[in-house]
Amino acid sequence: MRVKVLGKPSFQEAAEALKRSIAEHMVAIVVGRCTARYQGRSTSSLGEGDRLLIIKEDGSVLLHRPSGYSPVNWQPSTSIIEAIGDSEGLRIKAVRSRPREILEVHFNHVEMLVLIGGMVDDAEFIEYMDEHLIRDLLAEEPWLLEKGLRITEKEKAVRNGYIDLYGVDSKGKPVIVELKRVRASREAVIQLKRYVDYFSGELGVKPRGILAAPSISSDALRLLSTLGLEYKKISLRRLYKRVWERRKGGLEAYEGKGTTGAAADNGNKGRKYSEEKRGG
Amino acid sequence: MRVKVLGKPSFQEAAEALKRSIAEHMVAIVVGRCTARYQGRSTSSLGEGDRLLIIKEDGSVLLHRPSGYSPVNWQPSTSIIEAIGDSEGLRIKAVRSRPREILEVHFNHVEMLVLIGGMVDDAEFIEYMDEHLIRDLLAEEPWLLEKGLRITEKEKAVRNGYIDLYGVDSKGKPVIVELKRVRASREAVIQLKRYVDYFSGELGVKPRGILAAPSISSDALRLLSTLGLEYKKISLRRLYKRVWERRKGGLEAYEGKGTTGAAADNGNKGRKYSEEKRGG
DNA sequence: GCCTTGATGTCGCGT
DNA sequence: ACGCGACGTCAAGGC
Known part of the structure; x- marks a missing residue:
C-alpha cells in the first residue's frame, strides 16, 4: 500500500x-x-x-x-x-x-x-444465515419445518419465478415453501400465492403454501389465511445453531457463500432427500 | 473545514x-x-x-x-x-x-x-422525475396519459395498498393507473391487478387498469393482456420537458422533493382536478 | 442482453 | 414503533 x-x-x-x-x-x-x-x-x-x-x-x-x-x-x-x-x-x-x-x-x-x-484485498467475505443457507439447511432437515415433510427440490424454476422449497407432506400433498429471513410482509404472501396459483393452474392440483419466516406482519397474516395459506415461524438463532452443530459434527460443509474464494455449493441441486429422521 | x-x-x-x-x-x-x-x-x-x-x-x-x-x-x-x-x-x-x-x-x-x-453541508439535494413528481404532473395534465381522462385522486389509499392515480375516462368508466418510473416487470402488473380486483370486489364495478411506464418486459405485457389490463408507454424525457415548461411558465412550483431545505409539497393532496383541457 | 430474486438492503412517509 | 412502497436501488445467478 x-x-x-x-x-x-x-x-x-x-x-x-x-x-x-x-x-x-x-x-x-x-x-x-x-x-x-x-x-x-x-x-x-x-x-x-x-x-x-x-x-x-x-x-x-x-x-x-x-x-x-x-x-x-x-x-x-x-x-x-x-x-x-x-x-x-x-x-x-x-x-x-x-x-x-x-x-x-x-x-x-x-x-x-x-x-x-496497491491496496490488496483478496479476503473472503463469509455471510452466515442468508436465505441460501437457510434453504439448504431446511432442504436437508425438513423436519425442522414440519414433521413428515419431504423436500424434493430447491429453488425450483417455474414460469412465475422460483420456488424456494418444493416437496410433499406426510399425507402425500404437494407443498410449496416460500422462505423469508426477515419479517414477512404482504409482498411475501403475494409471491407465495403466485406459485400456488401456478401449480393449481398448471398441474390441476392445489398444493399447500407455507410461508416460513421469523415473523409476519398482522396484515400479511390476515391475507395469508384469507388465501388459504399457512405460516410457519422459524427461529434464525435455532437454525444457526443447527448449522453450527452440523459443521462441528463433520457432516457436509455448510460454509456459507463466499464472495471471493471457494464457493460452498455442495452440488446436490437435483438430489432427492429420501430419509426422514424423526429426531425432532 | x-x-x-x-x-x-x-x-x-x-x-x-x-x-x-x-x-x-x-x-x-x-x-x-x-x-x-x-x-x-x-x-x-x-x-x-x-x-x-x-x-x-x-x-x-x-x-x-x-x-x-x-x-x-x-x-x-x-x-x-x-x-x-x-x-x-x-x-x-x-x-x-x-x-x-x-x-x-x-x-x-x-x-x-x-x-x-467542521464539514458544512446544508445544500439542498433536488431530485427530478421521481415517481412522486411524475404522478403530480399526470394528475394535473391527465391528457398526457389519455385524451378525456379525468383524475380525481392521487395515491388513493385502499385496503390493498395505494393506487397511484384514480379517475374516470371519457366514457365515464373508472380508471386505475399504476405508475412505474422504470421498466415495468411482472410485479407491477400484479400490483395493478390487485387494485383492480379490489375495486371489482368492493364496488362491484370492474375499472380499467392502466400500467403507465417507459417500457415493459414482454412477459409482463403478455400477463397484462391475459388479465385484460392495458399498457400506456410514457416518455420520461417528454414529461421532464413538460415539467420544465410549466416551471418556466410560472405555473405552480414543480420543484421536486428536497431532502434538505424547503420541501415542495404544493399541498393539493385532496384537490379535485375539474378542468380537462383537450390541448393534446 | 433480459429477467428474477435477495439484501444486515436503505430511505422516507404515514399511522 | 410497525407497515408499506420506491429506489439512479446494487449484486448475483439463469437463460
Missing part, C-alpha cells in the same frame, strides 16, 4: 494526480467543497457543500455528505472517469454507458487529495 | 485521535489492513485486507473494499462507537441497539488516519 497526500493542491495539480490515479487503478479520496449534477435514470442536482469523493480501483465513484449511510451521488463500477482542473475548479465527470448516466462533481475548493495505490 | 492527517500512527495514537473525532462529531477515515466481524440481522466475517473505514459525523460507519459500490460492512447512524488501541492493533466497535447489531473492525496495520472537522 502506497499512500500519497496532497494538502490544498491547485485544481490543476489535483486533476493531474487524479488522472494518474485513475489510469493506475488506485483509490483516490478528494476532500473539499463541491456541487454535483446527475443525469441518467433520474436527474438530480446538489448544491454546494463539504463532501468526500471516493474513486475506487474499478472506477466506482461515491460522493458522500458528512452524514448518512448512503452516498448522495454515485456511479457504479462500469464508469469512465475524467478529471479536469482549470482556474475555475476541479471537475470530475463519471460516465456510464448502459444505462447512459452522467455524474459531474465540481469542486471549487479542494482541501485534500489522498491517493492510495 | 479542518483536516488533520496522521501517517502510520501507532494503534494507541490512532485510537486516541478517533475517540476525539467521534466525541467531536468529526469525520474520520482510516486507511489500513483489517479484518471485520458483524453480528445482528445477519452474521458475517471478513478476512484480512486493505480497506477504507469511514466514520461520519452522525456515527455512520462504512467499511469499503478497494472496489465496488457498496460497503462490505457498515453500521447506520444510530450506532455507538468505541475505539481501542493496544499493542495488538486498533479495534473499532460500532454497536446499534435497535435492532441489536455489532460491527467490529480490527486493524493490524494503520497506514493513515484522516480527521476532518
Whole structure:
C-alpha cells in the first residue's frame, strides 16, 4: 500500500494526480467543497457543500455528505472517469454507458487529495444465515419445518419465478415453501400465492403454501389465511445453531457463500432427500 | 473545514485521535489492513485486507473494499462507537441497539488516519422525475396519459395498498393507473391487478387498469393482456420537458422533493382536478 | 442482453 | 414503533 497526500493542491495539480490515479487503478479520496449534477435514470442536482469523493480501483465513484449511510451521488463500477482542473475548479465527470448516466462533481475548493495505490484485498467475505443457507439447511432437515415433510427440490424454476422449497407432506400433498429471513410482509404472501396459483393452474392440483419466516406482519397474516395459506415461524438463532452443530459434527460443509474464494455449493441441486429422521 | 492527517500512527495514537473525532462529531477515515466481524440481522466475517473505514459525523460507519459500490460492512447512524488501541492493533466497535447489531473492525496495520472537522453541508439535494413528481404532473395534465381522462385522486389509499392515480375516462368508466418510473416487470402488473380486483370486489364495478411506464418486459405485457389490463408507454424525457415548461411558465412550483431545505409539497393532496383541457 | 430474486438492503412517509 | 412502497436501488445467478 502506497499512500500519497496532497494538502490544498491547485485544481490543476489535483486533476493531474487524479488522472494518474485513475489510469493506475488506485483509490483516490478528494476532500473539499463541491456541487454535483446527475443525469441518467433520474436527474438530480446538489448544491454546494463539504463532501468526500471516493474513486475506487474499478472506477466506482461515491460522493458522500458528512452524514448518512448512503452516498448522495454515485456511479457504479462500469464508469469512465475524467478529471479536469482549470482556474475555475476541479471537475470530475463519471460516465456510464448502459444505462447512459452522467455524474459531474465540481469542486471549487479542494482541501485534500489522498491517493492510495496497491491496496490488496483478496479476503473472503463469509455471510452466515442468508436465505441460501437457510434453504439448504431446511432442504436437508425438513423436519425442522414440519414433521413428515419431504423436500424434493430447491429453488425450483417455474414460469412465475422460483420456488424456494418444493416437496410433499406426510399425507402425500404437494407443498410449496416460500422462505423469508426477515419479517414477512404482504409482498411475501403475494409471491407465495403466485406459485400456488401456478401449480393449481398448471398441474390441476392445489398444493399447500407455507410461508416460513421469523415473523409476519398482522396484515400479511390476515391475507395469508384469507388465501388459504399457512405460516410457519422459524427461529434464525435455532437454525444457526443447527448449522453450527452440523459443521462441528463433520457432516457436509455448510460454509456459507463466499464472495471471493471457494464457493460452498455442495452440488446436490437435483438430489432427492429420501430419509426422514424423526429426531425432532 | 479542518483536516488533520496522521501517517502510520501507532494503534494507541490512532485510537486516541478517533475517540476525539467521534466525541467531536468529526469525520474520520482510516486507511489500513483489517479484518471485520458483524453480528445482528445477519452474521458475517471478513478476512484480512486493505480497506477504507469511514466514520461520519452522525456515527455512520462504512467499511469499503478497494472496489465496488457498496460497503462490505457498515453500521447506520444510530450506532455507538468505541475505539481501542493496544499493542495488538486498533479495534473499532460500532454497536446499534435497535435492532441489536455489532460491527467490529480490527486493524493490524494503520497506514493513515484522516480527521476532518467542521464539514458544512446544508445544500439542498433536488431530485427530478421521481415517481412522486411524475404522478403530480399526470394528475394535473391527465391528457398526457389519455385524451378525456379525468383524475380525481392521487395515491388513493385502499385496503390493498395505494393506487397511484384514480379517475374516470371519457366514457365515464373508472380508471386505475399504476405508475412505474422504470421498466415495468411482472410485479407491477400484479400490483395493478390487485387494485383492480379490489375495486371489482368492493364496488362491484370492474375499472380499467392502466400500467403507465417507459417500457415493459414482454412477459409482463403478455400477463397484462391475459388479465385484460392495458399498457400506456410514457416518455420520461417528454414529461421532464413538460415539467420544465410549466416551471418556466410560472405555473405552480414543480420543484421536486428536497431532502434538505424547503420541501415542495404544493399541498393539493385532496384537490379535485375539474378542468380537462383537450390541448393534446 | 433480459429477467428474477435477495439484501444486515436503505430511505422516507404515514399511522 | 410497525407497515408499506420506491429506489439512479446494487449484486448475483439463469437463460
